[in-house]
Amino acid sequence: MTGSPMPGPVAAAGGAAGQGGGPPPPRLGRWRQAMELLREFYVAPYRGAIARAKREEDDVFMLFVYAELMGVPNPATYYTLELQPILMEQFHDWHLRMGMEHSPLDHFKCC
Amino acid sequence: MSAILLAALGLGAFALGYVFYSKFIAEKIYRLDPDFVTPAHAMEDGVDYVPTNKFVLWGHHFTSVAGAAPIIGPAIAVIWGWLPAFLWVVFGTIFFAGVHDAGAIWASIRNKARSVGALTEDVVGPRARSLFMIVIFLLLLMVNAVFGVAIARLLISYPSSVLPSWSAIAVALVIGYLIYRRGVGLLWPSVIGVVVLYLTIYLGDFVPVSLTEGAFGLAANAQWIILLFVYAAFASLLPVWLLLQPRDYINGLQLFVGLGIFYVAVVILNPDIVAPAINGNVPEGTPSIVPLLFVTIACGAVSGFHGLVSSGTTSKQLDKETDVRFVGYFGAVGEGALALVAILATTAGFATLADWEGVYNKFGGGSLTAFVNGGATIVSGGVGLPIEFATTLLTVMAILFAGTTMDTGVRLQRYIIQEWGNIYRLPFLTNNYVATFIAVAACLALAFGAGGPSGAGGLIIWPLFGTTNQLLAGLTLLVVSVMLVKLARPVWFTLLPLTFLLVMTILALLFQLWEFYTQANWLLLALDVVILIAAILVALEAVSAFVRERNKAAAQAAGAAE
Numbered sequence: 001m002t003g004s005p006m007p008g009p010v011a012a013a014g015g016a017a018g019q020g021g022g023p024p025p026p027r028l029g030r031w032r033q034a035m036e037l038l039r040e041f042y043v044a045p046y047r048g049a050i051a052r053a054k055r056e057e058d059d060v061f062m063l064f065v066y067a068e069l070m071g072v073p074n075p076a077t078y079y080t081l082e083l084q085p086i087l088m089e090q091f092h093d094w095h096l097r098m099g100m101e102h103s104p105l106d107h108f109k110c111c
Numbered sequence: 112m113s114a115i116l117l118a119a120l121g122l123g124a125f126a127l128g129y130v131f132y133s134k135f136i137a138e139k140i141y142r143l144d145p146d147f148v149t150p151a152h153a154m155e156d157g158v159d160y161v162p163t164n165k166f167v168l169w170g171h172h173f174t175s176v177a178g179a180a181p182i183i184g185p186a187i188a189v190i191w192g193w194l195p196a197f198l199w200v201v202f203g204t205i206f207f208a209g210v211h212d213a214g215a216i217w218a219s220i221r222n223k224a225r226s227v228g229a230l231t232e233d234v235v236g237p238r239a240r241s242l243f244m245i246v247i248f249l250l251l252l253m254v255n256a257v258f259g260v261a262i263a264r265l266l267i268s269y270p271s272s273v274l275p276s277w278s279a280i281a282v283a284l285v286i287g288y289l290i291y292r293r294g295v296g297l298l299w300p301s302v303i304g305v306v307v308l309y310l311t312i313y314l315g316d317f318v319p320v321s322l323t324e325g326a327f328g329l330a331a332n333a334q335w336i337i338l339l340f341v342y343a344a345f346a347s348l349l350p351v352w353l354l355l356q357p358r359d360y361i362n363g364l365q366l367f368v369g370l371g372i373f374y375v376a377v378v379i380l381n382p383d384i385v386a387p388a389i390n391g392n393v394p395e396g397t398p399s400i401v402p403l404l405f406v407t408i409a410c411g412a413v414s415g416f417h418g419l420v421s422s423g424t425t426s427k428q429l430d431k432e433t434d435v436r437f438v439g440y441f442g443a444v445g446e447g448a449l450a451l452v453a454i455l456a457t458t459a460g461f462a463t464l465a466d467w468e469g470v471y472n473k474f475g476g477g478s479l480t481a482f483v484n485g486g487a488t489i490v491s492g493g494v495g496l497p498i499e500f501a502t503t504l505l506t507v508m509a510i511l512f513a514g515t516t517m518d519t520g521v522r523l524q525r526y527i528i529q530e531w532g533n534i535y536r537l538p539f540l541t542n543n544y545v546a547t548f549i550a551v552a553a554c555l556a557l558a559f560g561a562g563g564p565s566g567a568g569g570l571i572i573w574p575l576f577g578t579t580n581q582l583l584a585g586l587t588l589l590v591v592s593v594m595l596v597k598l599a600r601p602v603w604f605t606l607l608p609l610t611f612l613l614v615m616t617i618l619a620l621l622f623q624l625w626e627f628y629t630q631a632n633w634l635l636l637a638l639d640v641v642i643l644i645a646a647i648l649v650a651l652e653a654v655s656a657f658v659r660e661r662n663k664a665a666a667q668a669a670g671a672a673e
Contacts, residue, residue: 039297040167041363042290045175045424046356048159053350 062087062094069105112384114377114459114489117193121201121451125444128205133440136210137433140595140604141217147432150224160224163428169438172425173445174363176212179258179479179513180580181411181446185453186482187573188407190471191400192390193458199404200454203412204447207608211584213439214591214605215418219426220435221594227422227587234593239586239652246583246645248527249638250416253576255343255520255550256557258513260569261479263335265506268480270319271499272506275311279361279511280342282307286357304361312507316499330565336558339517344551347522348543355522358515366449369508373452373486376493377459386458386467397474398574398626402618405611406577411450413612415583417443453482460485475570479509524550560634571632575639578619582646585612589653596660609653616646 065083067074074080092110095103103110137143151162188196215227222230228247232240266273282304289295322331329337346354410416421439429438457477461467461484470484471477487501496504525546532540539545562569588609595602620643627636 035296035298037164037167038301040164041170042297042356042360044161044163044167044428045171045359046351047161048424048427049351050356051158053352 058090059094059097062090066091066105069108112193112388113381114384114455115381117197117384117459118374118377118451118455121197122448124201125204125447128209129441129444132205133209133213133436136213136440136604137436140600141213141435142600143217143433143435145431145433147220149220149429149432150426151428151430154223160427162430165430165434165437168425168428168430168434169442169445170363172420172438172442174359174366175420175424176410176414176417176442177366177446177449177512178362178410178516179261179509180254180409180414180416180516181450182453182482182509182512183257183261183478183573184408184411184577185450186457186478187475187570188404189386189454189457189481190390190393190397190474190477191404192387193384193454194388195400195404196408196454197451199408199412200447200450203408204443204450207413207584207612208417208443208447209440210604210608211413211415211588211591212417212421212443213435215421215587216426216429216435216439217432218587218591218594219422220429220432224426225422227418227590230422230590231586234590235652235656238648239589242645242648242652243583243586244527244530245641246415246579246586247419248524249642249645250576250579250583251520251524251527252553252557253572253579255340255517255524255554256561256569257572257576258517258520259336259339259343259554259558260562260566260572262339262510262513262517263332263566264570265479265483265510266335267321267331269483269502269506270321271315271503272510273320274315274318275308275503275507276510276514278311279308279358279507280346280354283354283357283361286361287353290357291352301360301364304357305364308361308507309504312503313500315503315507330567332565332567333559336566336569337555339514340521340551340555340558342514343517343521343554344547346518347525347550348547355515355518358511358518362511362515365508365511369505370449370452372490372494373456376490377455378493380489380493382459382489382492384455384459385461385464386471387464392468394471394473394476398622402615402622403574405615406574406581406619408450409577409580409584411446411453413581413584413608414446415580415585415587417446418583418587452486456486456489457481458485460488462488475573478570483509521547521550521554524553557634557638561632572635574619574623575635575642578616578623578646579642581612581616582642582649585609585616585646585649585653588612589649589656592653593656593660596657596664599664613646613650613653617643617650620646 064074064076065080065087068077068080069084091103091108095110149162151160154160155162185196185200188199218230218234219225219227222233225233228240228243231243262276266276286300286304289300290297322334324331326334349355405412425438429435458467460481461470470481483502483505486505487498490496490505491498491501525543528546528549529541529543532538532546540549557572558566558569561572588605592602592605592609595605620639624636624639624643627633627639
């Protein structure tokens with residue numbers, strides 16, 4: 001699977017997050033406002049479940065990207081290598097989530 | 112008795128309850144504070160904790176709590192006559208369900224939006240928490256089994272509903288795909304989806320589908336039940352965005368459309384209620400109205416399942432504490448209005464008393480079939496839809512509500528089994544497929560174990576399901592009451608419903624215990640015993656928690672005096 005966010009759900013969740021409670025700005029017409037509420041009605045109950053599902057996919061993707069560094073052969077290393085610096089920021093959270101108290105990599109200690 | 116009058120009395124009472132009683136509860140008992148920082152703000156993360164517009168929140172709170180259960184319960188319970196069912200729905204909603212649902216949200220937001228299960232441990236004790244898990248698992252087991260049986264019965268009674276009911280799954284999949292994978296806006300997929308759904312309902316009459324009786328050595332009913340659980344197993348393993356979310360959304364829209372059409376039809380047609388107010392001539396084998404009425408109608412009067420929704424998702428999204436009143440109490444009122452629809456359809460939708468008695472010829476004989484027949488008569492007479500279309504429409508609505516509950520129910524059962532796998536270090540249980548298989552196998556075992564080889568008698572579980580549901584409501588009310596004691600606030604408004612529910616639950620369990628024993632139904636007897644033990648433990652936990660809190664309060668008072 002991919003690590004890229006699914007189009008729509010999380011973006012929509014994030015977008016709606018800031019304005020959920022307060023009234024929408026007046027420039028929004030009634031129609032737009034109604035559509036916003038409808039979208040909220042669709043998105044809100046499952047926001048958490050979908051974000052968790054996405055995170056699970058992302059976690060597997062992290063494993064692919066860092067597999068070679070942990071001694072697991074990965075035929076796609078040529079492609080995943082350039083993603084390592086980009087995903088480095090999430091590395092610490094990832095290894096904690098995976099139940100490893102400290103970084104599993106010998107040459108890279110994040111904590 | 113005119114149906115308009117009954118509808119007006121019911122809705123009027125709900126309105127009074129909302130305007131006066133919920134105001135009293137909100138201001139004097141829960142003392143909702145507009146300045147309290149709710150968890151949605153305090154812990155806002157854009158994922159679980161998101162402040163949400165109260166109308167939207169009410170919309171999905173209401174649509175997640177209202178489904179097939181508030182229809183089935185009243186549709187069975189009118190066998191005792193319309194008056195007892197009506198009174199229990201109206202007073203149950205006003206004095207029990209509204210207080211319970213709002214209380215669950217309030218308790219949760221005052222405790223960092225933790226679930227009622229987690230609160231039970233904090234407020235009452237760890238034993239109560241284990242009880243809670245077991246009660247929830249049994250509740251899910253029974254709701255899945257009983258809904259499988261109910262849907263199978265509808266699919267056989269109304270072959271025209273087969274095509275639209277299964278097409279609805281395809282419609283949901285397409286909507287989910289378009290919205291999430293293609294980034295299409297919500298409007299067109301919903302409009303087209305609903306149009307296609309109604310088109311298949313129309314086409315259903317021309318393409319009725321019936322399974323061959325005796326194929327694979329199974330009755331048609333048994334084949335449907337198995338097919339439904341195979342579906343539920345697959346559905347519960349699919350990502351939520353692909354099937355469950357769009358299905359829930361379509362159901363939500365259907366619920367509003369259905370409620371609207373029905374009440375308009377009642378006003379236009381003004382049918383007479385043919386069923387007796389109190390049925391003095393109940394068919395043989397009908398159990399005693401007390402205590403069975405109070406467990407036959409759980410959803411629609413008071414239901415513990417609401418506490419799970421209230422404290423699971425709703426409390427994390429509440430914008431202001433004062434919204435508790437609208438979202439929680441008015442959500443319960445919405446469900447009461449749906450239960451009222453079920454009562455009206457099953458008592459005023461028949462031409463004569465003899466017709467009605469023909470359908471209600473045994474306990475559990477009416478149920479969803481009576482709702483569909485009666486409701487379709489009223490809808491077609493009121494708003495002029497062809498009777499075949501109206502029948503299929505109501506059947507499909509009931510099937511979709513129950514079907515989505517099965518998807519969710521099997522999924523939740525899987526989570527519980529996986530959690531047990533983690534707690535008891537049985538790694539194979541944590542596997543998605545193994546856990547789902549166990550969940551579905553348990554449901555099938557219950558459906559066929561209780562309903563015979565064809566599964567047709569599975570609705571016998573219904574009162575037991577209602578009992579478990581009330582027990583869960585009791586646990587939630589216990590948590591809320593203990594919190595109120597700790598805050599030194601009046602506790603009667605939650606304690607009296609709690610006591611009533613516990614007494615009725617235990618009475619109903621004892622009553623059914625005897626019944627299952629005389630029927631030699633050992634499976635349900637065993638289940639009844641387990642639930643009875645749970646109920647007694649809840650009662651003991653309640654007493655012990657109150658004594659403990661009262662002693663603490665007395666000790667504090669004594670300390671202050673010194």
